[in-house]
Amino acid sequence: MVETWTTMGSTIASFMFVWAIIRQYCPYELRQFFKRYIHRFMGYFNPYIRISFHEFRGDRLRRSKAYSNVEAYLSANSSTNAKRLKAEMGRDSSKLVFSMDEYERTTDEFRGVEVRWLSSKVVSQTARLTINNFPQPETRLYKLTFHNKYREIIMESYLEHVLRKGKEIRVKNRQRKLYTNTGHRYCSSHKQTMWSHIVFEHPATFETMAMDRVKKQEIVDDLLTFSKSKDFYKRIGKVWKRGYLLYGPPGTGKSTMIAAISNLLNYDVYDLELTAVRDNIELRKLLIETTSKSIIVIEDIDCSLDLTGQRKKKAKKSSEDENIDDKLNKESAKKETKEEAGSSKVTLSGLLNFIDGLWSSGAGQRLIVFTTNYVEKLDPALIRRGRMDRHIELSYCSFEGFKVLAKNYLDLDMHPMFDAIKNLIGETEITPADVADNLMPKSSLDYAEKCLSNLIQILEEAKEEAAKKKDEEGKVNDPTI
Numbered sequence: 001m002v003e004t005w006t007t008m009g010s011t012i013a014s015f016m017f018v019w020a021i022i023r024q025y026c027p028y029e030l031r032q033f034f035k036r037y038i039h040r041f042m043g044y045f046n047p048y049i050r051i052s053f054h055e056f057r058g059d060r061l062r063r064s065k066a067y068s069n070v071e072a073y074l075s076a077n078s079s080t081n082a083k084r085l086k087a088e089m090g091r092d093s094s095k096l097v098f099s100m101d102e103y104e105r106t107t108d109e110f111r112g113v114e115v116r117w118l119s120s121k122v123v124s125q126t127a128r129l130t131i132n133n134f135p136q137p138e139t140r141l142y143k144l145t146f147h148n149k150y151r152e153i154i155m156e157s158y159l160e161h162v163l164r165k166g167k168e169i170r171v172k173n174r175q176r177k178l179y180t181n182t183g184h185r186y187c188s189s190h191k192q193t194m195w196s197h198i199v200f201e202h203p204a205t206f207e208t209m210a211m212d213r214v215k216k217q218e219i220v221d222d223l224l225t226f227s228k229s230k231d232f233y234k235r236i237g238k239v240w241k242r243g244y245l246l247y248g249p250p251g252t253g254k255s256t257m258i259a260a261i262s263n264l265l266n267y268d269v270y271d272l273e274l275t276a277v278r279d280n281i282e283l284r285k286l287l288i289e290t291t292s293k294s295i296i297v298i299e300d301i302d303c304s305l306d307l308t309g310q311r312k313k314k315a316k317k318s319s320e321d322e323n324i325d326d327k328l329n330k331e332s333a334k335k336e337t338k339e340e341a342g343s344s345k346v347t348l349s350g351l352l353n354f355i356d357g358l359w360s361s362g363a364g365q366r367l368i369v370f371t372t373n374y375v376e377k378l379d380p381a382l383i384r385r386g387r388m389d390r391h392i393e394l395s396y397c398s399f400e401g402f403k404v405l406a407k408n409y410l411d412l413d414m415h416p417m418f419d420a421i422k423n424l425i426g427e428t429e430i431t432p433a434d435v436a437d438n439l440m441p442k443s444s445l446d447y448a449e450k451c452l453s454n455l456i457q458i459l460e461e462a463k464e465e466a467a468k469k470k471d472e473e474g475k476v477n478d479p480t481i
């Protein structure tokens with residue numbers, strides 16, 4: 001027996017010695033070759049199982065969700081027993097968040113079973129690891145090690161527990177983002193994207209929005225139902241997305257509502273500037289790059305582009321002109337072509353495809369929101385039901401809306417001056433933005449009464465103005481004058 005152990009010990013020692021020499025002197029390829037066989041040999045004696053979670057998926061295009069979940073789980077658990085930690089500012093920038101540093105170990109316990117985690121990285125000496133054609137010098141990974149006798153409990157319960165907890169932590173810590181397609185292409189460490197982003201922090205909520213209570217509740221219910229309807233959309237064979245058209249005069253809360261939706265559903269916002277999109281192909285690329293749980297917004301869609309199909313004709317005309325021998329004409333045609341090249345060539349059909357073509361069927365939930373001041377200007381095809389599922393009008397401030405704003409800005413539920421405002425506000429067209437502006441204390445000496453009496457004065461002036469206008473219109477239309 002002692003002899004067997006001695007033989008085994010010396011065999012392992014010889015292997016270790018050979019491995020040390022290989023590491024020192026052999027080229028990378030040869031080392032990889034030997035490594036494979038040494039691992040296989042060691043496997044006969046090693047009772048431990050190891051599972052690796054690599055940072056990128058096999059296709060190298062996206063970060064692995066399993067890796068991200070493990071990372072989040074370990075960040076929450078490792079700080080208790082890991083000795084080397086990385087510190088970063090947390091979501092609200094008020095607290096440090098710790099995670100395991102590179103090549104650091106930590107242990108975890110699950111139903112009395114101890115497991116070990118190691119954070120590691122693969123360094124590519126030949127820079128053959130590329131993601132979207134960008135050479136990746138290194139990618140990170142986590143290694144989980146546990147005894148073979150606990151294989152069942154770890155594989156069936158522990159890993160499920162780690163991934164679920166990690167996902168919960170990620171959702172809690174997720175920073176919402178506001179993306180834009182204007183400006184330069186953005187190149188992150190692993191891929192080039194057409195969107196650039198900032199952290200999105202907007203205080204608007206449905207609670208602080210001044211609008212009809214019933215209508216507001218309907219919208220909130222509709223959004224919450226949508227966000228929980230994965231199975232329903234699958235069952236009826238529809239892509240999990242919904243279109244909202246927000247229309248109304250300037251300053252009635254269309255953009256504010258987009259922020260409130262993002263805060264309600266915890267979705268990212270993609271603010272798509274159509275005039276900065278070169279053509280339909282670029283539009284499709286932008287769409288593919290959007291992630292699940294997002295709102296794709298096109299503001300002021302009526303003035304974003306000429307989407308009436310005229311564009312093609314114009315382009316044709318300028319190329320016809322080029323054939324004319326006359327020098328003057330040639331020059332003007334050249335000028336036109338130059339102007340055309342600088343502008344967007346997105347067409348109505350390209351936009352319709354963007355909304356509900358096959359390319360829009362990527363996994364996950366998406367809201368598409370258009371805003372406009374002039375709903376009547378839009379092509380009916382663009383806003384028909386099924387494309388824009390809900391048409392929401394945001395209009396002038398009602399008394400109910402005013403009360404929400406008074407609560408937001410002055411922390412007032414009731415006040416004797418409210419009666420006067422109630423009478424006046426029903427007879428004037430004042431936007432919530434204007435009401436809000438008047439309720440904002442202009443100096444530290446301004447207090448509620450002053451703000452309210454300012455508002456009353458503005459409302460009275462608006463009422464007089466409206467009456468004057470009506471009078472003048474009446475005179476113009478009166479055939480006796």
Ligand SMILES: Nc1ncnc2c1ncn2[C@@H]1O[C@H](COP(=O)(O)OP(=O)(O)OP(=O)(O)O)[C@@H](O)[C@H]1O
Nearest residue numbers: 208209210249250251252253254255256432433436
């Ligand atoms: N319904 C509302 N509830 C609460 N605040 C509002 C509302 N409407 C406007 N406001 C206030 O007025 C400001 C301007 O509103 P917002 O930008 O949402 O208007 P809009 O409808 O998007 O206008 P535009 O058509 O010019 O883009 C906001 O910052 C907000 O403070």
Ligand SMILES: [Mg+2]
Nearest residue numbers: 254255299371
């Ligand atoms: Mg707006």
